[in-house]
Amino acid sequence: MGLENILFIVAFAAAVFLFSKNLKAIIRNINLGKDLDISDNKLERWKKMILVAIGQSKMVVKPVSGLMHIIVYAGFIIINIEVLEIIIDGIFGTHRVFAAPLGGLYDFLIGSFEILALLVLVACVVFFIRRNAMTIKRFKMKEMLGWPKTDANIILIVEVFLMGAFLKMNAADQVLQARGVEHYVVAGSYPVSQFLVPIMENFSSGYIIFLERATWWFHILGILTFLNYLPYSKHFHIMLAFPSVFYSKLKPRAEFDNMHSVKKEVEIMFDPDAAPAQSEGPVERFGAKDVADLNWKQLMDSYSCTECGRCSEQCPASQTGKLLSPRKIMMDTRDRLEEVGKGKDKNGKDFSDGKSLLGDYISEEELWACTTCNACVDACPIELNPLSIIMDMRRSLVMEESKIPSELAGMITNIENNGAPWQFSQTDRANWINEE
Amino acid sequence: MSSTLNVNTMAELMAKGEKPEVLFWVGCAGSFDDRAKKITRAFVKILNSVGVNFAILGTEESCTGDPAKRAGNEFLFQMQAMTNIQVMNAYEVKKIVTTCPHCFNTLKNEYPGLGGDYEVLHHSQFLQKLMEEGKLKIEGGEFKGKKISFHDPCYLGRGNGEYEAPRALLEQLDAELVELKRCKSKGLCCGAGGAQMFKEAEPGAKEVNIERMEDVVEASLNIVAVGCPFCMTMMTDGVKNKEKEETLKVYDLAELIAEGNGL
Incomplete structure (x- = not known):
């Protein structure tokens, strides 16, 4: 085991350690949310x-x-087989360790990786052009200015460079193989990187070894x-998209949950005997004012959320120039959750900064612009539900703070007084029979 | 055409020791809104012509609580729901039909958790069944040559996955049935859902119903069919805004069928 292997092991261990630390922080943040039992219908959820x-x-x-997303996604997953080989080679100082055991299959795999790498590279370039040179409205909305735009571009550029390094590494490797340089076993097929070979043919073997090592390390x-x-980054969706879909709502989209905390109180109103002898724990908050009032899902x-904006593109409020954008609801929730998490890391777990998601991040005007039409949920490729967050915040506004647009307050009073949202008497409900 | 409607209340039937096959949940719009009352009457004419044994709750019906729930007042929603469930369970209601997708969704999906388990159908589904059973024959002769589209109500379509029943009915008319640019799961909201019906829209560049009406105008229709009293209001306002009252009419599915059948 040489110095190079030791360096690799250190870098690899540091990366895994750092990642697991960050992952733990995110899991902790998610667990700041309220409990919710979603253990039903496992089979349907898997499907x-x-x-x-x-x-x-x-x-x-x-x-x-x-389709381009599927290419990048498939590329990401399949090329990871290659990364496994790189890790093993990195630790043990082997070279193309899978070549001997896999034989002909190895050639096929490397060939497929190359084609995928090229496709991913092209897709990322097209994505970059779409985001930066074209006018696609969902990428130009207000919440996409600044960091979200930079984040998207960083991801695309990094992927282009990674794929470029992978192909260049293979090009150098096959030149070394052809020259019979020691350590470079003859293996693999190179349908794409063969076109890079002419660039290198005049270089000395020593320099090509340097190039091969440099691109290997870069990759x-x-x-x-x-x-x-x-x-x-928003790119975290590559991990959480799967559990998000798994735990997504299976019931009809228009069905809203019946709040359990309210149900208990209403039952007591209808039947005073149903009241428990003593109160059960602290009083539950109605609706969501801050991230900890939302549930973990x-x-x-x-x-x-990867901020694709398909939700806001379909949202009737967003489309007609209202302040509401469902994507911003998701982004605000994450930003606020990160802020709360960092505050707790610094100042202990009872830390409070006096701010809240509702008010400091999301305004009443945004919440009241929603028609609850479910276009956002339907449009989301991974079944995220901005509507459920909007509804929980409306509940907090109305039931905790009594903040409600005056016309809606009138509608509520009408239902309370005469069982209809308008000022008509309940005794006139059947008058239509004899009208006309 | 003036006709006497044959409508019983649950209370009247109970007094006679009878029970209807289905409860017609009229809803607040269907009871009080002048335009929506025409939908109610048209639907009852169809029920009468087929001889469906139905009843209404009449003065015992009260708001399902949908607008309260969507406006964030879960308390009022559950109070309304519990009250309605007590009434319906006392009458041993098993099956409900309603002309309002909002009532439909609430009764079907949100009442079971509070003790109200019923088979609930939107009138498009109910009428489709009557048609499939051969009880309802839809005559669409007078719509010959007319161009009709169905505007999907969010709470029926995206909200509950029902896109086919309204179209199955409209196909029976001798009209040219076309789809709007945005339809079915991509259908654009009329702007009234989520208690928006009862408030001014938030500030913006355009009203949602005008945005929707532009799809309708683009399709150069004679008739836009709806299946929801709120959509009816929003679309009718949209037609007025575009000054198309002469050439573009808004009708509920039930009205088209009643009209076609000369009821």
């Missing part, structure tokens, strides 16, 4: 996850970006760095 998350069934609603260090970039979804 949905296989279809929607693994199968990408909702991505192809937009054929162009959907693996790039991947390890990228791994640690994920927790700060809603918080997890905020980390799963």
Whole structure:
């Protein structure tokens, strides 16, 4: 084991350690949310996850970006087999360790990786052009200015460089193989990188070995760095998209949950004998004012959101120039959750900064612009539910703070007084029979 | 055409020791909104013509609580729900039909958890069943040559996955049935859901119903069919805004069928 292997082991261990630390912080943040039991219908949930998350069934609603996304996604997963080989080679100082045991299959695999790498590279370039040179409205909305735009571009550029390094590494490798340089076993097929070979043919073997090593290191260090970039990026969806779909709502979209805390109180009103002898624990808050009032699924979804904006593109409020954008609801939830998490890390777990998601991040105007039409939920490729967050915050506004638009207050009074949202008497309900 | 409707209340039937096959949940709009009352009457004419044994709750019906729930007042929603469930369970209601997708969704999905388990159908589903059973024959002769589209209500379509029943009915008319640019799961909201019906829209560049009406105008229709009293209001306002009252009409599914059948 040489110095290079020791360096590799150190870099690899550091990357894994750092990533698991960040992952733990995110899990802790998600667990700041309220409990919610979603252990039902396991079989149906697996089916949905296989279809929607693994199968990408909702991505192809937009054929162009959907297909390109599938290429990048498949590329990501399949090329990881190559990364496994790189890790083993890195630790033990072997070279192309899978070549001998896999034989002909290895040639086929490397060939497929190369084609995928090229496709991923092209897709990322197209994605970059779409985001930066074209006018696609969902990428130009207000919440996408600044960091979210930079984040998206960083991801695309890094992927282009990683794929470029991978192909260049293979090009150097095959030149060394052809020259019979020691350590470079003859293996693999190179349908793409063979076109890079002419550039290198005049270089000395020593220099090509340097190039091969440099791109090898760039590729693996790039991947390890990228791994640690994920927790700060919208790109974290590559991990959480799967549980988000698995735990997504299976019931009809228009069905809203009946709040358990309210049910208990209403039951007591209807039957005073139902009142418990003594109160059970602290009084529950109605609705959500801050992230800790949301449930863990809603918080997890905020980390799963990759800010594609398909929700806001379909939202009737967003489309007609209202302040509401469902994507911003998800982004605000994550930003606030990160802020709360960092505050707790610094100042202990009872830390409070006096701020809240509702008010400091999301305004009443945004919440009251929602028509609850479910277009956002339907549009989301991974079944995230901004509507459930909007509704929980409306509940907090109305039931905790008595803040409600005056016309709606009138509607509520009418229902209370005469059982209809308008000022008509309940005794006139059947008058239509004899009218006309 | 003036006709006497044959409508019993649950209380009247109970007094006679009878029970209807289905409860017609009229809803607040269907009871009080002048335009929606026409939908109610049209639906009852169809029920009468087929001879469906139904009843209404009449003065015992009260708001399902949907707008209160969507406006964030869960307390009022559950109070309304519990009250309605007590009434319906006392009458041993098993099956409900309603012309309002909001009532439909609430009764079907949100009442079971509070003790109200019923088979609930939107009137498009109910009428489709009557048609499939051969009890309802839809005559659409007078719509010959007319271009019709169905505007999907969010709470029926995306909300409950029912896109086919309304279209199955409309296909029976001798009209040219076309789809709007945005339809079915991609259908654009009329702007009234989530208690928006009862408030001014938040500030923006455009009203949602105008955005939707532009899809309708683009399709150059004679008739836009709806299946929801709130959509009816929003679309009718949209037609007025675009000054298309002469050439573009808004009708509920039940009205088209009643009209076609000369009821």
